[in-house]
Amino acid sequence: MSSGKHYAKGSPKPVLPDDGQLRLFSMRFCPYAHRAHLVLKAKKVPHHTVYINLSEKPEWLVDVSPLLKVPALQLSAEKGQPSLIESLIIAEYLDEKYPQNPLLPKDPLKKAQEKILLERFSGVSSAFYKIFLQSSGLDDFSLALDIFEQELAKRGTPFFGGDKPGYVDYMIWPWLERLPLVEFALKDYKFDAKRFAKIAKLIELLKADDVVKSFYVTPEQHIEFWKSRRAGNANYDLLA
Amino acid sequence: MSSGKHYAKGSPKPVLPDDGQLRLFSMRFCPYAHRAHLVLKAKKVPHHTVYINLSEKPEWLVDVSPLLKVPALQLSAEKGQPSLIESLIIAEYLDEKYPQNPLLPKDPLKKAQEKILLERFSGVSSAFYKIFLQSSGLDDFSLALDIFEQELAKRGTPFFGGDKPGYVDYMIWPWLERLPLVEFALKDYKFDAKRFAKIAKLIELLKADDVVKSFYVTPEQHIEFWKSRRAGNANYDLLA
Numbered sequence: 216m217s218s219g220k221h222y223a224k225g226s227p228k229p230v231l232p233d234d235g236q237l238r239l240f241s242m243r244f245c246p247y248a249h250r251a252h253l254v255l256k257a258k259k260v261p262h263h264t265v266y267i268n269l270s271e272k273p274e275w276l277v278d279v280s281p282l283l284k285v286p287a288l289q290l291s292a293e294k295g296q297p298s299l300i301e302s303l304i305i306a307e308y309l310d311e312k313y314p315q316n317p318l319l320p321k322d323p324l325k326k327a328q329e330k331i332l333l334e335r336f337s338g339v340s341s342a343f344y345k346i347f348l349q350s351s352g353l354d355d356f357s358l359a360l361d362i363f364e365q366e367l368a369k370r371g372t373p374f375f376g377g378d379k380p381g382y383v384d385y386m387i388w389p390w391l392e393r394l395p396l397v398e399f400a401l402k403d404y405k406f407d408a409k410r411f412a413k414i415a416k417l418i419e420l421l422k423a424d425d426v427v428k429s430f431y432v433t434p435e436q437h438i439e440f441w442k443s444r445r446a447g448n449a450n451y452d453l454l455a
Numbered sequence: 456m457s458s459g460k461h462y463a464k465g466s467p468k469p470v471l472p473d474d475g476q477l478r479l480f481s482m483r484f485c486p487y488a489h490r491a492h493l494v495l496k497a498k499k500v501p502h503h504t505v506y507i508n509l510s511e512k513p514e515w516l517v518d519v520s521p522l523l524k525v526p527a528l529q530l531s532a533e534k535g536q537p538s539l540i541e542s543l544i545i546a547e548y549l550d551e552k553y554p555q556n557p558l559l560p561k562d563p564l565k566k567a568q569e570k571i572l573l574e575r576f577s578g579v580s581s582a583f584y585k586i587f588l589q590s591s592g593l594d595d596f597s598l599a600l601d602i603f604e605q606e607l608a609k610r611g612t613p614f615f616g617g618d619k620p621g622y623v624d625y626m627i628w629p630w631l632e633r634l635p636l637v638e639f640a641l642k643d644y645k646f647d648a649k650r651f652a653k654i655a656k657l658i659e660l661l662k663a664d665d666v667v668k669s670f671y672v673t674p675e676q677h678i679e680f681w682k683s684r685r686a687g688n689a690n691y692d693l694l695a
Binding site: 307 | 530533541545551566571
């Protein structure tokens, strides 16, 4: 429903059909928005996407996302057309609201354990940005990723979700897809496919997953976007 | 089940009855652990409490809380006696597992909205510590609290949960109970009961709530604990 172009300051508000479909306000290269896209695809929920230029936000963004955050999911069929923010809250909402292809376990204990595991991924994502912005933090990054390597070994399944991708797989994928950025930021670094053998295999499996494929960005494209962003001129419309 | 004394390095591991009851590892003055106590009380779930000296943690803490965090809730009746951490994950687990006195709405949208609101409380809790540790951040604190004042006005109910305390009420209470610490840290500051009229009323109502009363600490006691903590000699057993 979107051309993929990002709406910026001064852009008129897009007129979306009054069809009651969900409306996802996103940025094509945002890993948090990426999560929402993956869940919507996994659950096959029809929706419209509106991409937002985060450097020069359109004036009307405040109407759908008062904190000017993406992802924001507007529920256009609900009374007052409320919006949800926070990628994990959006993911859990979608998983509860649309029962097809459940991502989180229904059992309260198992569900809590998946969320606690995911909580630890913040070690990876925060180290990730430190690496990219300051070229430091590789040790923290690797130690945090070890946790996921060990957990996958312990589970003995190809995916965190078992025989197919589940909640944790899709919630961490945006950073796994962006691993080449770490190699790009730290010239001497090469992803250690031996230390992270299970994660390396998971990455290959997820790359072949239809949901992941439907929103996939190549390493070269990620690098090109980040270069433009680092130069202070983020090329949001790189893929549009 | 606990005398209220905090177990420290060198303390033998307490022997708890093999009765399948939940075991909460806590610290008497930790606002995050406070949340878990409130939910357990609200849902009337029988449990044992083991208090931990966080300055000198007992060696066996790692067995029940590998990251050495409190609160940790050990599910002694479950296979492998797993533990849960993270106060909000513990709260949601308990709310799902024990249906009595539900705290979060069942409707996925309403539930997501409560969680998004609570997410914004991190503005209060992080400003809180900045005030206490650096005597700065009062403006951020007040602006974050404004959000809750406005939301309560918008809802038009005495509690965030409606006519009785709900999820948001109990999750923010630990910081509301500690508001006198802000006045203590900033000598010139006085909580503005006009600007925060609804919150002031909420505080009075919650002080009279049986659940809150069951774990209540007076302003003087909070101040005494924080003084001892700031002096590098936290008096964990102040109430024991």
